[in-house]
Amino acid sequence: MNILKQGLLASVLSLPALAFAVATPGEAAPEFSEVDAKGKMHSLADYKGDWLVLEWFNKDCPYVRKHYGSGNMQSLQETYTGKDVKWLTVISSAEGKQGYLQPVEAQNQAKIHNLNASAPFLLDPDGDMGRAYGAKTTPHMFIINPEGEVVYAGAIDDNSSANPDVIPESKNYVAAALDAAMAGKPVEEASTQAYGCSVKY
Amino acid sequence: MLKQWTLALALLLCTGQALAQATASGDHVTVRWLAPEALAAKESQPLGFYFEVDPEWHVYWRNAGDSGAAPRFDMAVQGAEAGPIQWPYPQRLPIEHLTNLGYEGNVAYLFNLAPEAGAESVELTVDLEWLVCKVDCIPGFGKMNLNLPVEPEARWQESERERLNTFAARVPRSAEASPWQAASLLTGSNNALWLHLQGEGDAPQVFPLDGALLGAGKPDIEPAEGGYRYRFERQPGAALPATTGFVIAQGGSAWELPAVALGSQAPQQGQAQALWLLLLAAFAGGLILNLMPCVFPVLSIKLFGLINSGASGGARTREGLLYSSGVLVTFAALGALLLALRAGGAAIGWGFQLQSPAVVLALIVLFWLMALAFSGVFEFGHKLMSLAGNASGGSFVTGVLAVFVAAPCTGPFMGAALGAAAILPAASAMAIFLGLGAGLAAPFLLLTLSPALLSRLPRPGPWMDRLRQFFAFPLYATVIWLAWVLGRLLGDSGWLIACALALWLTFCLWLGGQSGRAWRFIGTGAAAAGLIAAFAYLPAAGDANSATAGQSLWQGYDRARIERALAERRPVFIDYTAAWCITCQVNKKLVLDTAHTSELFAKHNVLAIRADWTRHDPAITEALAELGRNSVPVYAWYAPGTDTPKLLPQLLQERMMTELFQPPSGDQ
Numbered sequence: 001m002n003i004l005k006q007g008l009l010a011s012v013l014s015l016p017a018l019a020f021a022v023a024t025p026g027e028a029a030p031e032f033s034e035v036d037a038k039g040k041m042h043s044l045a046d047y048k049g050d051w052l053v054l055e056w057f058n059k060d061c062p063y064v065r066k067h068y069g070s071g072n073m074q075s076l077q078e079t080y081t082g083k084d085v086k087w088l089t090v091i092s093s094a095e096g097k098q099g100y101l102q103p104v105e106a107q108n109q110a111k112i113h114n115l116n117a118s119a120p121f122l123l124d125p126d127g128d129m130g131r132a133y134g135a136k137t138t139p140h141m142f143i144i145n146p147e148g149e150v151v152y153a154g155a156i157d158d159n160s161s162a163n164p165d166v167i168p169e170s171k172n173y174v175a176a177a178l179d180a181a182m183a184g185k186p187v188e189e190a191s192t193q194a195y196g197c198s199v200k201y
Numbered sequence: 202m203l204k205q206w207t208l209a210l211a212l213l214l215c216t217g218q219a220l221a222q223a224t225a226s227g228d229h230v231t232v233r234w235l236a237p238e239a240l241a242a243k244e245s246q247p248l249g250f251y252f253e254v255d256p257e258w259h260v261y262w263r264n265a266g267d268s269g270a271a272p273r274f275d276m277a278v279q280g281a282e283a284g285p286i287q288w289p290y291p292q293r294l295p296i297e298h299l300t301n302l303g304y305e306g307n308v309a310y311l312f313n314l315a316p317e318a319g320a321e322s323v324e325l326t327v328d329l330e331w332l333v334c335k336v337d338c339i340p341g342f343g344k345m346n347l348n349l350p351v352e353p354e355a356r357w358q359e360s361e362r363e364r365l366n367t368f369a370a371r372v373p374r375s376a377e378a379s380p381w382q383a384a385s386l387l388t389g390s391n392n393a394l395w396l397h398l399q400g401e402g403d404a405p406q407v408f409p410l411d412g413a414l415l416g417a418g419k420p421d422i423e424p425a426e427g428g429y430r431y432r433f434e435r436q437p438g439a440a441l442p443a444t445t446g447f448v449i450a451q452g453g454s455a456w457e458l459p460a461v462a463l464g465s466q467a468p469q470q471g472q473a474q475a476l477w478l479l480l481l482a483a484f485a486g487g488l489i490l491n492l493m494p495c496v497f498p499v500l501s502i503k504l505f506g507l508i509n510s511g512a513s514g515g516a517r518t519r520e521g522l523l524y525s526s527g528v529l530v531t532f533a534a535l536g537a538l539l540l541a542l543r544a545g546g547a548a549i550g551w552g553f554q555l556q557s558p559a560v561v562l563a564l565i566v567l568f569w570l571m572a573l574a575f576s577g578v579f580e581f582g583h584k585l586m587s588l589a590g591n592a593s594g595g596s597f598v599t600g601v602l603a604v605f606v607a608a609p610c611t612g613p614f615m616g617a618a619l620g621a622a623a624i625l626p627a628a629s630a631m632a633i634f635l636g637l638g639a640g641l642a643a644p645f646l647l648l649t650l651s652p653a654l655l656s657r658l659p660r661p662g663p664w665m666d667r668l669r670q671f672f673a674f675p676l677y678a679t680v681i682w683l684a685w686v687l688g689r690l691l692g693d694s695g696w697l698i699a700c701a702l703a704l705w706l707t708f709c710l711w712l713g714g715q716s717g718r719a720w721r722f723i724g725t726g727a728a729a730a731g732l733i734a735a736f737a738y739l740p741a742a743g744d745a746n747s748a749t750a751g752q753s754l755w756q757g758y759d760r761a762r763i764e765r766a767l768a769e770r771r772p773v774f775i776d777y778t779a780a781w782c783i784t785c786q787v788n789k790k791l792v793l794d795t796a797h798t799s800e801l802f803a804k805h806n807v808l809a810i811r812a813d814w815t816r817h818d819p820a821i822t823e824a825l826a827e828l829g830r831n832s833v834p835v836y837a838w839y840a841p842g843t844d845t846p847k848l849l850p851q852l853l854q855e856r857m858m859t860e861l862f863q864p865p866s867g868d869q
Contacts (some may be wrong), residue, residue, distance in 0.1 A: 024392075025438030062332075062340045063270075098337050134437060136299055137268040153438060154413075160270045161330055162340035191438035193413035197338045198268035201297040 022134025023153050025190035029144045030132040034090070037106035037120040042088060049146045051085040051182060053174065055156075056092060056130065056199055057121065058099030058138040059109055062162045063196035067139060068113050070164035073156075077116035080178055087117040092130030097200035099138070100125060127201040137196035141174050145181060152177035154192030225343025229255040230333045234347050235309050235365050240323055241355035245284070245315035249365055250274065250327070252308050258335045259305045262291035264410055266417030267299035269338065272310065275328035280320035280351070284313035289371035290448050290455035291408060293419055296336065300417040302408060309368035316351045323349045371455060373448045379456035381405055381428065381449050386461045389827060390764070392435045396420075396447065396461065399427035405451035407431050410459075414439045464826075476629055480636040487640015520596045521649030525642035527600020529635060536634030540627050558690050558739045561781075562699065565683045566732065567602075568676050569703045575673035579710045600642065682783070689780035689815045691739070698735055705731040754799055758812035758821055766808040770842040773808045774861075777825060777835040780815040784851060785834040792853040805862055 023030055033043040055073070058064055067073040077087050091106065093099035101109060103123065110120040124130055133142060134153075143152035152174065159170040177187045224233040235249035252260055252272075261269045263286075276283055288310060294301040316323050326346040333339050376382075381400035389395050394415060396407065404422045409415035416434035423430050444460035573579060680703070687695035706728055713724025755776070756762065766773050776793060778785040792798060802809050812821045814833050825831055828848065836853065837846035838861055849857055 022437050027438075060337065062338060131298070150438070160265075161273065162270070162332060163330060163342065191413070191436060191440065193436070194268075195265070195270050196268060197334070198296050198299050198301070198336075200336065201299075 054142040061197035093200040160195035223345040227341025239352040239356040249309040261303040264412040266302040272331035280323040290450040373455040373457035410446035483636030484640040523596035527597035528642040532638030572676035755811040773839040
């Protein structure tokens, strides 16, 4: 009897009623449909056939400032949009929380920040897209391949310091993943722990 | 350097004594040393960085959780050796649906410092970086230094020492001291990792060390044998390491389990009894294996040989011991193989021998030749007799053979024992394998050891020819069954290969049986050519996929479909089966594929899943592992609205199926 009990106890199958399917490397990317600061709608289907980078942004987060103040993020955007990669920078801050921007302000901030993305900030004030992707921090980075699968989710690089001086010796995970994936090679580190400020849902 | 000295000198002058307290500060945070006035020589002693943090603001633990960042301490020490930072256990800080791990309010990060022999003073310099958050986050940077004299005894300000001790008490202690031990860490469905802790009392708090692997959110906790089970969320797409660490906190103390192996169970004293019971079960399972339809023919061959030999007591004992050692050596070898593959991280199932077409075909040939010999088609003579008969190697080989054909027919006890073996430490797992072997060997050994029992066996006589001929029929039946298994593995060509080879070998026997040495050579050569051709053709035939038969009621294994049905509160019945598992076929014929069960399932809208493991489907291997099993049959029943399966016995009865749909009785 004890043995049967043990066998049953060894079973670890337990299924929550509904899985919270966030963006997972190797799986299909969650759908999204959000407007950008100029009112244009963007959805995942629009980017079928393209490499797509998603970046979560909050202008007042020190870690975002680390990468924008140093020009690191803009040059990354420039490099890869130059290779026909599409890039969307998403703001999921709720109204009244840090980093929330009205469309007009967002257009201004895009200019101030020298944003080199494919659209002026995607605005997600209800946090739908952020939750669907499991975006936890700013900056949190995702790469989606032309088939619509997530190939990378995590931090921008391997140094969680807020100090921009560490950027030159940091390993940029996004660049490494894009270079490997676009060359048809497997991505060595497809999932890393994102660092930074929490997304202000 | 000069600047630092000036600063240190200035501080010395300011305080007027050896206690130099440089501080660093930023928004909402002030950092200072937590240090004695003088260090003790020749002693490793704790010091700290004391963070005074504004109310409601927080700083972070070593694993910061879903966001945030741990503080960084870049230390340069002269005149002493400094140890790594020691992190008091944290608290969970929820922010919307995210969770951080850190400290609200003041905290001290500690480290040990051991002055070098002969050092008169120690100089410490630290480059600090921290992040302080309420909802918004503010990074802080600073540089502090400290110069401490070294004296025979340490001198502390009492209040400072008490403050240090408060936080030192919260630094995790070693795993050996922990009242909670990890029994297992297993992957579950829906991205879960289950940590099973055993110990006394209420459930402690558990914090994962690796934020890249596990989410920081509060785990679901449920009571489990000897303790609790914690369900952690695995980070999407995170690779599974061999081990990962946890910190356990309870009653103001904490312990660190630095390396809990994934998919394994740590040894502990409390488990001794459980292991003993498992061994007993393994032995019992081994005994039952003797009665299994796929073992009995082999035993009958051997027993027949034993009776035939009319051997003396000593010779019989030798036979018995040889057979037992054959069984045990094979079980040990299989156990070692399973452990090696398990260590390699491969998902491996028991019964895998019969998942290889080459092994199945080899067994078909062996049983076919034996059956023909028993029927008297050719003289068993001194050739095959030496394989399975009464030559000394023969008993050993019979023991080996018995294990191989027994493996897939797991008896009622064997499943649980093997499931445990797959997650137990290597030594215990091996003990279970040997227990199974001992059980399998015991009846035979007993029969050979005890002349009283043996004397009850009938005396040799003319009846033996009839008996021998009779024993051919279970062998023929086994050949049919094996040919069917091969058919399931390879599709229609499996049948064709097996039957053609059997026919060819029979023809070769007839050829070789003609008088004259030349004919014997031709027969042997032709048989060898046929065998080589058949085995060479096997892999090619394997490419043709066999369709899994699906009657309308039973669906193929599809995890997404099962999870969908469970989410809809639809009952689910999963039949984990394989063509080579006879128990499975019996249950299927007598219980599952009956009008009675079909009606019941249809009436209650049951999703009936047939998880066919004949070809060792990795998804099914994984599902079985989650149930703690690695053999079939397994019958998992999910009552409507439940998500934990009830496992049915391995020998089904129609009554059990009816009972599934009756309201639970009082004792549930």
